[in-house]
Amino acid sequence: MREHSDVVIIGGGPVGAALALALADSETDVQVLEARADLDRPAHKRTLALSYGSRLILERLNVWAALRTVTEIRDIHISQAGSLGMARLHAAEESLPALGYVVDYAELDSGLHAALRRTEVAVVTAAHVKDVASYAGYARARVEIAGVTRHVTSRLAVVADGGTGSSMPRQTKDYAQHALLALVSAEVGPHGWAYERFTAEGPVALLPQDDGYALVWTATPERVKALLELPDDVFLRDLHAHFGDRVGRFLSVSSRNSFPVNLSYVRETIAPHRVIIGNAAHILHPVAGQGFNLGLRDAWELAAGIRDSRHEELGSLRMLKNFQGGRRLDTAGSMFFTDLLVNLFSNDIPVLRHGRSLGLLALQQIRPLKRFVARRMIFGAQG
Ligand SMILES: Cc1cc2nc3c(=O)[nH]c(=O)nc-3n(C[C@H](O)[C@H](O)[C@H](O)COP(=O)(O)OP(=O)(O)OC[C@H]3O[C@@H](n4cnc5c(N)ncnc54)[C@H](O)[C@@H]3O)c2cc1C
Numbered sequence: 001m002r003e004h005s006d007v008v009i010i011g012g013g014p015v016g017a018a019l020a021l022a023l024a025d026s027e028t029d030v031q032v033l034e035a036r037a038d039l040d041r042p043a044h045k046r047t048l049a050l051s052y053g054s055r056l057i058l059e060r061l062n063v064w065a066a067l068r069t070v071t072e073i074r075d076i077h078i079s080q081a082g083s084l085g086m087a088r089l090h091a092a093e094e095s096l097p098a099l100g101y102v103v104d105y106a107e108l109d110s111g112l113h114a115a116l117r118r119t120e121v122a123v124v125t126a127a128h129v130k131d132v133a134s135y136a137g138y139a140r141a142r143v144e145i146a147g148v149t150r151h152v153t154s155r156l157a158v159v160a161d162g163g164t165g166s167s168m169p170r171q172t173k174d175y176a177q178h179a180l181l182a183l184v185s186a187e188v189g190p191h192g193w194a195y196e197r198f199t200a201e202g203p204v205a206l207l208p209q210d211d212g213y214a215l216v217w218t219a220t221p222e223r224v225k226a227l228l229e230l231p232d233d234v235f236l237r238d239l240h241a242h243f244g245d246r247v248g249r250f251l252s253v254s255s256r257n258s259f260p261v262n263l264s265y266v267r268e269t270i271a272p273h274r275v276i277i278g279n280a281a282h283i284l285h286p287v288a289g290q291g292f293n294l295g296l297r298d299a300w301e302l303a304a305g306i307r308d309s310r311h312e313e314l315g316s317l318r319m320l321k322n323f324q325g326g327r328r329l330d331t332a333g334s335m336f337f338t339d340l341l342v343n344l345f346s347n348d349i350p351v352l353r354h355g356r357s358l359g360l361l362a363l364q365q366i367r368p369l370k371r372f373v374a375r376r377m378i379f380g381a382q383g
Helices: 014-023 052-060 105-117 221-229 232-243 291-308 317-345 350-365 367-379
Strands: 004-010 030-033 047-051 071-073 075-080 086-090 100-104 122-124 127-134 139-145 148-159 171-186 193-199 202-209 212-219 250-253 257-265 274-276
Touching: 004 014, 004 139, 014 030, 014 052, 014 105, 014 291, 047 052, 047 105, 047 202, 047 291, 052 100, 052 291, 071 202, 100 105, 100 202, 105 122, 127 148, 171 202, 171 221, 171 317, 193 232, 202 232, 202 317, 212 221, 212 232, 221 257, 232 250, 257 317, 274 317, 291 317
Parallel strands: 004 030, 004 148, 030 122, 075 193, 148 274
Antiparallel strands: 047 100, 071 100, 075 086, 127 139, 139 148, 171 212, 171 250, 171 257, 193 202, 202 212
C-alpha cells in the first residue's frame, strides 16, 4: 500500500472498481482499498438488472464484452394482484436491442477486477478502512491491514464501501419488508420477458436469467422467514398462488436467501477532499432494480469531474459541489421513483387499488407516458 495517492477509493465493489477503471488511463494516480482478502469471493450473492445506459458505460470500460452470462430483458410486464390493470413495455418500441440486462453480481464484480488487473491501478486487498478524516488540503484514511493500523492520505478519498463500513450518519426509512432471493424455473421460459407484480405484501419480480428466472419476492419479515423454511415443493406452490399463472407452474427452486430492505442515504455526501458514492451514499428498495445503475452513474460522472480537474483543484469543495450538483436530479429522482412505487403499491386500500389499476391502464395506452417511464428505466432520472 502506498502512503499517498491522488485518489484513494475505499471499497472495490462494482461501483468503486468501475470508478478506478474509468480513471485507469488518466494522469491521476489511483489506489483502491478493499476489505475482502479474496476478490474471487463477491461481497454479495444477488442478481442485478442493468439498464441499457449501464451497458453503454460498461462497454466504454471494456468490461461488457467479457461478461459471459448476460440475459436480455426485451419486454417488461407490470401487473397488480387482484386487478385487471397491467402494462407492457417493449424494447422494439424504443428502437433498442433491449430494455435492460440481467447479470450475476459476482460475474460483474470479477469482470471489473479482471479489467483492473490489466491496468496500473493498485488494488490493496484485506484493507479495512476504519474512518476517513477530511482536512483543508487532503483526506486521511485510517486502514487496518493484518491487525496493523496505517494511514493513507490523498487529494480525494472516495467512499464506495456499500454503506457498511462508513461511520457517516444515515437517514433510514424502514419498509418493514424483507426480500427473498432465489433462482426458479417455470413451465413457460422467459424469452426476454421480465415480470413485476405488485401485491399488498410487497412487489414480486421475475427477471429472465438463462432459461429460468431470478426471483425477488418482498413481503413482511415474518412471511419471508416462513417462506425460507418451506420445503421446495410447498414453496413453489405458494409462489404460483402468489404470482399467478402468467408463466405456468413453477418447477424448481435454488437455495433461498433474504435481505431486509429499506431506503437509506447520507444527507451530506461531500466534505473537503472526501466524497461518498454508490450504496455508501444511497441504498434503495430493489423493486425497480435501480441501485447499481445509479451508483455506476455516480462513478462515471465523478471520473469525468476528476479528469477535468487541475491537480491543485482535485478534491476541492468547488470541484465536489459541481459533481454533487450534477448528480442531484438523478439521485433524488431515483430515490423518489423507487419510494413512490413501494408506498403506492404495497397496500390494499381500495381507492388506491383502483387508482393503480387505472394508472397501469394509462401506462399501457398512453404512448408518451410509456416512453417517459421506459426512458427512466433505461437511462435513469435524467433520461
Ligand atoms: C436484493 C437486492 C437486489 C438488488 N437488485 C438490483 C438490481 O436489479 N439492479 C441494480 O442496479 N441494483 C440492485 N441492487 C443494488 C445493488 O446490489 C447495489 O446498488 C450495488 O451492489 C452497490 O455497489 P457498491 O459497489 O456501491 O457497494 P457493494 O456492492 O456493497 O460493494 C462495497 C465494497 O466495499 C467493500 N468494503 C466494505 N466495507 C469496507 C471497508 N471498511 N474498507 C474497505 N472496503 C470495504 C466490500 O467488501 C465491497 O467489495 C440490489 C440490492 C439488493 C439488496
